[in-house]
Amino acid sequence: DGGITQSPKYLFRKEGQNVTLSCEQNLNHDAMYWYRQDPGQGLRLIYYSQIVNDFQKGDIAEGYSVSREKKESFPLTVTSAQKNPTAFYLCASSLADRWGEQYFGPGTRLTVT
Amino acid sequence: AQTVTQSQPEMSVQEAETVTLSCTYDTSENNYYLFWYKQPPSRQMILVIRQEAYKQQNATENRFSVNFQKAAKSFSLKISDSQLGDTAMYFCAFMSTMEYGNKLVFGAGTILRVKS
Numbered sequence: 001d002g003g004i005t006q007s008p009k010y011l012f013r014k015e016g017q018n019v020t021l022s023c024e025q026n027l028n029h030d031a032m033y034w035y036r037q038d039p040g041q042g043l044r045l046i047y048y049s050q051i052v053n054d055f056q057k058g059d060i061a062e063g064y065s066v067s068r069e070k071k072e073s074f075p076l077t078v079t080s081a082q083k084n085p086t087a088f089y090l091c092a093s094s095l096a097d098r099w100g101e102q103y104f105g106p107g108t109r110l111t112v113t
Numbered sequence: 114a115q116t117v118t119q120s121q122p123e124m125s126v127q128e129a130e131t132v133t134l135s136c137t138y139d140t141s142e143n144n145y146y147l148f149w150y151k152q153p154p155s156r157q158m159i160l161v162i163r164q165e166a167y168k169q170q171n172a173t174e175n176r177f178s179v180n181f182q183k184a185a186k187s188f189s190l191k192i193s194d195s196q197l198g199d200t201a202m203y204f205c206a207f208m209s210t211m212e213y214g215n216k217l218v219f220g221a222g223t224i225l226r227v228k229s
Contacts, residue, residue: 042117042204042219043158058216090158099215100146100208104158 003027004105006091011110013085021076021108023091029103030096032074036060037088037107046089049074050096078110085112115140117207119220126195127228133180134190134223136205143167146208147181147188148217153201161203164188195227 004025013019025032031050035043045058049068063082068074074093078085088109092102116139126132138147149161164172164181171179176196180189192199205220 040122040221042221043217044219045216048216088156092158100148100163100206100217101160102158102217103160106155106157 004091004093004103006089006105006108009106009108011108013110013112015112016080017112018077018079019085019110019112021078021089021091021110023074023076023105024072025074025091025093025103025105026072027093027103028071029093030071031094031099032068033092033094033102034058034064034066034074034076035090035092037090043090046076078112085110115142115145115207115209115218117205117218117220119203119205119223121223122221123224123226125226125228126192128195128197130195131191131193132195132225134192134203134205134225136188136190136220138186138188138205138207140186140207140209142209142211144210146210147179148206148208149177149179149188149190150204150206150219151199151201152204152222153198158204162190192225197227197229199225200227201225 007022033048034046047066049055065077090107091105094102145166147164151159162174176193202222204222206217
């Protein structure tokens with residue numbers, strides 16, 4: 001079955017530690033995205049990538065980093081510089097020229113204490 | 114920058130009835146795309162429906178339809194014959210065709226509860 005996988009579903013870290021969230025897709029989609037979702041707010045874009053080896057900052061990129069070495073994979077690292085990292089993180093992908101029609105993964109709930 | 118406003122934080126509807134969720138947006142562009150996404154309790158987002166601004170005809174997908182009022186910058190979602198599985202948070206989203214990256218801008222969402 002084609003789709004997007006995110007792992008793990010729940011992640012716990014101590015403050016000051018970097019943590020990497022995984023996102024893999026087998027839809028052969030060109031673009032991939034990372035969003036953050038907080039209670040009472042819509043999704044906010046962290047980073048996105050439209051082609052391999054290229055990515056762009058979204059609206060809230062500070063304290064995050066990404067890589068896109070393979071078309072299928074777009075891992076997100078939450079660094080210790082991110083002031084409020086506890087949140088629900090969603091990864092998505094889309095075909096080129098259908099950027100708005102995004103397919104989402106199941107999400108990762110990150111808790112930092 | 115474009116903004117998307119969903120003025121109804123929560124709504125409820127009886128099973129089999131019809132409900133309309135509101136969305137307004139702000140843009141100076143003439144051509145763009147609008148979307149409704151659904152996030153059920155499982156939290157996996159699903160695209161419900163899309164509308165291209167240059168098309169006059171309102172989009173329809175089975176029980177879901179939109180009322181697109183371009184001049185008023187309004188994009189409401191109508192769900193007919195509501196089912197328990199429609200219980201979810203619904204997000205309205207805007208996408209520019211001009212800005213690099215064609216990014217989605219989401220509203221804050223409306224929680225819809227379908228009651229039996």
